[in-house]
Amino acid sequence: MIRMDEIIKFENVSWKYLERVNKTLNNINTSIRKGEFVVLAGPNDAGKTSLLMCMNGIIPNTLRGVMEGKVLIDGINTKDADFATLSKKVGYVFSDPESQFLTMTVEEEIAYSMENAGLPRSEIHDRIDWAMKMVDLPLEFLSKAPYELSGGQKQRVAIASVIAMRPPILVLDEPTGQIDPIGKAEVLDVISNIKRGYDMTVIIAEHRFDRLMKLADRVLLIEGGVITRDLPPKEFFENPRELISHGIYPPEFNLIEKYFMDKKLVDPPISLSLEEFLSKLDKALPRIKESDLPHQEERPSYEDASRRIIELKGIKFTYPDGTQALEEVNLSINRGEFLAIIGQNGSGKTTIAKLMAGILKPTEGKVVIDGVDVTHERIGKIASNVGYIFQNPDHQLFEQTINQEISYGPKNLGIDPGEIEKRVKTSMEITGIPPTYLEENPFILSKGWRQKVAIASILAMGPNVIIIDEPTTGQDFPQADVILQFLSGLNKNGHTIIVITHDMTFVARFCRRAIVVNRGKIVLDGTVKDVFNATEELEATNIKPNDTALIGKKLQRFGKFVSVNDIVGSG
């Protein structure tokens, strides 16, 4: 057996940001050996990004704070090293692909670090070709602007630009956190290829582990700045339900397998991939009886089928750059529905939602809200009925205090001050914003709180319909769950909820209806169970349903299953 040497070593490392009271990393002692693939798990704010930034010297050399202990990268103490040296050792991929692009074309982007390192032009040329091959992008893309690419392609360019330096270590900070499911799959395929073909040491922080379990040598759990577990994946995911209490959402197949394992229908050890589990399930199928699965309960519906709240009739929409975003969209939504609009990036789903909210006006066709044609109405008339929550809270906060922020919409609607005060109070209560925050500046709050202020600002306008764009992007499982439970509560109280999302697990858990948009057209519209079972149509639109829907296909003689709870029960 080849002995793998230590390439990364943390010795008693603690880190405290200047502006924070507590340490973000607390006495970290660990080492990573050459060629290892390490997955870093943990809820948001646990210290994952800080731990990763210690590896390329951004901590302590750029970010302001106090560091104790030392980090050795291939024997070099990061505290004493310059970035030019460290960037040759550690390639770092950030979560948001756009924020790391520094140049104007894919070619310039990949060449950038190599230019900084002073490599000869011929070598830069060869390495660009190699990196493009490694991330499976055609050479024609070299002349494109990085920000014109899809989410998955952008992240692949980001990876190409760091691996072109041939660093022995590749660090990825939630590289799939901000991209659609197809993009996620593309990026994880690339990481897998790099691992196989180049034998880099890979450290990756992620919230979703489905495709990583098979690649990982070790999984580290970090909580409150401390590494609390360091186990091989088979042991780490042995008890998936218990992981949920640590803010980790294990792969769906892992939860389902454990359920069948407890019923002695499949044998241990746990599978490390969906494919592995499906083949085990194939063998177990003859033994599975209907009584092994929980009674199928339909998700409660609060829909009033007699009242149409939104109708889009013959809608076409063209953007100023000439892009025809929608072609002949017809859609009806009833009061009290909880529905998801799904589709790849650029499919037209956000355009549909903005048309419903009156933010965009159709090029052709009619928008009818609660029986009234509002196609040419001013936004004020629509906003009191349809609230739109943007993905980035920073785009929708304009005022100096939370009080002013939440009052902003009702003021524009001409509501009297006494009523506004009541609405501010109620919206803060619903969203869980403490009254002591009333005069705080929203910009100084954390992203989670800013998101809550943005939601409260829309709720204060009293809309019947709430449209929310990508509520779970960049959130860990506990945070996403809070938002989704909250939306579910609003639906229960009679609100119509429309969610634009890539998160199929969320759609399967909460939504009753799903609309699939592809190239400006609605291509599927039905219950989530029906839509997720229309495998061929989904494949044609490059949408992959969640793992449970694929597992459910094997169990279809017992019914239709799309969420984990459909199979394992809600206990």
Place this chain on the structure above:
Amino acid sequence: MAKKMMRTLLGYIPANSPMQKLHPITKIAFLLLVSAYPLLVNTPGLNALGLVAMLILLQVSNVELSILKQYRYLIVSLIAVVIVAYTFAGGYAPGYTILYRLGPVIISLQNEIFAVVTAMKLVFAVFVIIFFLSTIREREIVQGLRFLKLPYSVCLVAGLSFRAIGVSLIDFFTIQEAQKARAFDLSTLPIMEKIKQYGMYVVPVFAVALRRAEDVSLALDARGFVMFGRKTVKTNRTDYILSEYKIKALDIAIIAILIALLVLIVMGDYYFGWFRITGSLTSFLI
């Protein structure tokens, strides 16, 4: 069928616009040379002609003229500020023709002429900038600067700044949409309220830009870029991508004409006083 459009710093132009055929250095030369014209020309009539020329160029370049609507408040407020400043705070010199006395304030014909002259200069200059930003892409600016063999760090900072402008413009439009979602209808407001409202956009646009700037600075460090500082190593940076553009005869001809016009203005003004407000070849225009 929809035309293929290309994003510029201020909007879009068709991919087949004649401006796409020009070398970035020609566009940069246009900005630098033509924006000097209104500085040197005082005759309002000539500056008005320059403004008309800009409109013709926008049309020829296939820029959607409706975009100019977006800048009407900027232009109106600019003219208003100039007129108010000259009218009420322009000062008085012996020989001025007094039009009206308002307590200690003297409103004179000369100050009103200066107001018109300055306003026309500024409006012409604004149109030159609108034309430039409406027809150039951020990467063309960087390519132009690199073509001039400016230090890499200067080109990088320029590129990042222009990219930040482009991204901030997208943020600005998203923030406008978010305000619409909060029942705020800009089109219903009187002009002064609209101008005030633009000030309100500054807070979120800057907040988002600052957060993004932090990300970019971390990305620069992570990619081994060192401009200065204690932890630096001497490495000769390779200039891998020099230029994908070639200077053509048309570019040389345009730059030569623009330089000739500038020389004509400087010489005409110096030797013959053609472009002064009074006693000039074009004084009849005022």
